[in-house]
Amino acid sequence: MNRLESLLGLDLPIVLGPFGGLSSVELAAAVSEGGGLGSFGLYGYTPARIHETIERLHAATTRPFAVNLWLPRGDEVTPAEVDVRPYLDAARPLFEAAGVPVPVPPAEFLPPIAPQLDAVFDARPAALSVVFGVPDADLIGRARERGIAVVGTATSVAEALALEAAGVDAVVATGAEAGGHRVSFLDDPADSLVGTFALVPQVVDAVAVPVIAAGGIADRRGVAAAFALGADGVQVGTAFLRTRQSAATAAHRTALTGAADTSTRLTRALSGRLARGIPNHAMRSIETSGMIAPFPAQNWLTGVFRQAAAVSGDGELLSLWAGQAAGISRLDDAAALLAELAAGVPGR
Ligand SMILES: Cc1cc2nc3c(=O)[nH]c(=O)nc-3n(C[C@H](O)[C@H](O)[C@H](O)COP(=O)(O)O)c2cc1C
Secondary structure, eight states: OHHHHHHHTTTTTTTEEEOOOOOOOHHHHHHHHTTTTTEEETTTTHHHHHHHHHHHHHHSSSOOOEEEOOOEEEEETTTTTTOOOOHHHHHHHHHHHHHHOOOOSSOOOOOHHHHHHHHHHHHSSSEEEEEESOHHHHHHHHHHHHHHHEEESSSSSSHHHHHHHTOOOEEEETTTSSEEEOOOSSGGGOOOOOOOHHHHHHHHHHHHOOEEEESSSSSSSHHHHHHHHHEEEEEEEEHHHSTTTTOOHHHHHHHTOOOOTOOOOOTTTSSSSSSEEEEOOOHHHHHTOOOOOOHHHHHHHHHHHHHHHHHHHHHGGGGOBBTEEEEEEEEOOHHHHHHHHHSSSOOO
């Protein structure tokens, strides 16, 4: 048993990456039941929904699982602080294409973090992973009291050191290959695009806590490489997103199936923050207009047509988050993918 497995009570040092908006109880439970750490992304969830989701996870598996929250980075705008009308106007063709009216701004773009954390602590998952910041002493203290492990996420050595100093139990080192958002919090994410091969060994050398390698790992070769670089575990996102147990839409899954090494790029267009995905009509047309509201206003705005597109199955109006390794795994079953990844763990 390696130290990540003993920290979290796992049989396998393999973590399912959380997906804000696209996590499913079925996928998280499948990974936990298989001996890894299933994770569920709670981005944007109200406390009541957090409670209900964690209860469903507890009912689906008695094994450890993690939930994930986005910490405030401090630059989030409120509806009172940003006039979204010009951005809504620029995106009008996208609302029309999705068949939804141009929306009016809500009272708040995101639920506040404090009641989200209260709900997590109440519901007692085995682990809480966080992105976009350093947990404060109160968060760490309350997690400790309840036996909840805290996992931070770093895109640079400096971020890993800051997380370790704050008292996290483990650090995810996420390279620029990874699908979804660049979760940098010290520097501009565009200046923290270190690849997994360069990032993991430098983080391993810098911190004493267990390091979980993420970004571009999709089969046994990637897992073996991560361990050779000194990682204590791996976190895999895109390859699991492709499995039938995830909450990805059929259109998203089709885009992942057709992806090659060069099929993804980084954009701020869909959320206002830098994230990696497969270009489609929505991404290109917002980039062309140049009208990108600050986060989380842009994420709310595009969320209105993305939700309609998820229902209608229109992949051109979704955010097709995906990592550079999307083309590696063709497995569509979570247990089969977990077995493939496990084959790369040294000594298995
Ligand atoms: C659709 C999607 C949504 C994601 N949402 C989150 C999130 O809310 N929180 C988080 O910590 N990571 C999130 N990630 C990152 C993954 O959890 C994981 O670290 C990453 O996908 C690993 O790189 P890979 O895609 O190359 O496997 C997301 C990734 C994707 C593809």
